Amino acid sequence: MLSFSVNTIAQDSSQAIAIYKQAPKKQVVTFLLPLYLDSAFDAAGAYRFGKQFPRYFLPGLEFYEGVQLAIDSLNKEKVELDVHIIDTRSRRKIAEILQDPAVQEASLLVGHITNNEIRPVADFANKKQVPFINVNIPNDGGVTNNPYMVILNSTLSTHAEGIYKYLDKNRGQSPVIVFTRNGTQEDRLKGYLTDVEKSNPKAGLKLKYVTLPASFKAENLLPYFDSTKTTFAVAGSLDVQFARKLASELAILNKTYPMQVMGMPTWDGIRDFENDEYKDLPILYTIPFNPIRTDSLSSSIINYFKDKLFARPSDMVFRGYEVMYRFGKMIAEQAPNVALGLGEKKHQVFTDFDIQPVLLNKQQQQLDYFENKKVYVVRLLNGMVTTVN
Missing domain, CATH: 3.40.50.2300 (Response regulator)
Structure with a gap:
């Protein structure tokens, strides 16, 4: 000791x-x-x-x-x-x-x-x-x-509350789509977001969920975007590999369809997001400690x-x-x-x-x-x- x-x-x-x-x-x-x-x-x-x-x-x-x-x-x-x-x-x-x-x-x-x-x-x-x-x-x-x-x-429930309130306050008229996948962890996250939504009945934000196939591509995401307005795309999973895959496919669409991507606290520290592949893709995520130095x-x-x-x-x-x-x-x-x-x-x-x-x-x-x-x-x-x- x-x-x-x-x-x-x-x-x-x-x-x-x-x-x-x-x-x-x-x-x-x-x-x-x-x-x-x-x-x-x-x-x-x-x-x-x-x-x-x-x-x-x-x-x-x-x-x-x-x-x-x-x-x-x-x-x-x-x-x-x-x-x-x-x-x-x-x-x-x-x-x-x-x-x-x-x-x-x-x-x-x-x-x-x-x-x-x-x-x-x-x-x-x-x-x-x-x-x-x-x-x-x-x-x-x-x-x-x-x-x-x-x-x-x-905790994750606190992050879910923070994410929901931020989106409700800042989305304007933009649609908000939660892209998720099948899984116990994903169900738990959805449950937290649903609880926050129910506890804020006066909020105008109603989340829409899209469950993606395991080997999804940009074309699976395309129907949910509009070239005339910004869409908030939310990652409905904590999985880091899912995060990289989703952001990579969204970066392709971002050249034509304006968007902002809301990730999870697990996105903090993913250095890949600094690569040229993700150039001009606005990525948001939540963390509990101030990162500014x-x-x-x-x-x-x-x-x-x-x-x-x-x-x-x-x-x-x-x-x-x-x-x-x-x-x-x-x-x-x-x-x-x-x-x-x-x-x-x-x-x-x-x-x-x-x-x-x-x-x-x-x-x-x-x-x-x-x-x-x-x-x-x-x-x-x-x-x-x-x-x-």
Whole structure:
């Protein structure tokens, strides 16, 4: 386990306990991150992979780098915290990790986790009555009746709501066609869109669904477009291969039939869309974290990575920074009442988080968890990314 206070780096577990006992007034923030240290180093401490760096190391490590940078910022502001990092890819199982003193004494838990880890960590947080911030998994893992869990990476139902409301507001007189395919996942997405449509009876938007054959071509799409007006084409599937195929065929039609293409959150990071094949095709999709890096803090982080690490920071670096900074400030100011202030729009960094209570069963009026309801609609055109909402 890596463990450090705001002023101390890389201490072992026993030292972490001593630090906490010496400064009991400090709030404890514990991160559960997949760092793979046991896989990366042998018993003698030698790195196992030579000059190679496995890609599966990156998300946890990059998030950790962002956390470190935020700790530097909090130090400069003299924010008093004890921060601990636990490697969830060590030899210990999650049940054993939850017994670690750094977890047991935490005032705030932050997890970059897997689907199978959501439930045990959330149950632990609920029992201990400490907030648990799920920073990466966009679903609830079956968790209910837990006012201490926060989902930052918005769920599919929230994206569906954001997509519907954006289309209703911005389509004008344009028709909106949802191109989908047969599949359980696609049925679930359609169900979410239908629920949003039903809950907005005053909205003028009525979605039309077209189920495409497995090997569809541009001619299968052609009947739904008009050369005299713009059509919104919505991808009714999360599948990335479907995304590439649909956008590729639409790009052919776009030369004659004006359109805008609304994709899914899974379209973020599809680099193919920057190729000449998709030239002049307006692509929209939703993401829960602000992708724009033009502010002064973003520029300073980019310059730090460029000058010190000869690299460019990934989105996970910025996520690590804003989670550590925002929630670190909140826990330092509001503990032990931070759970009551999770929805406050304080200490926002890059993303304008909109953390709202979620009630899965409206009749029971039971608070099941909190979720970030902010989704950004991103427009990608000829390699340029902008936000349009």
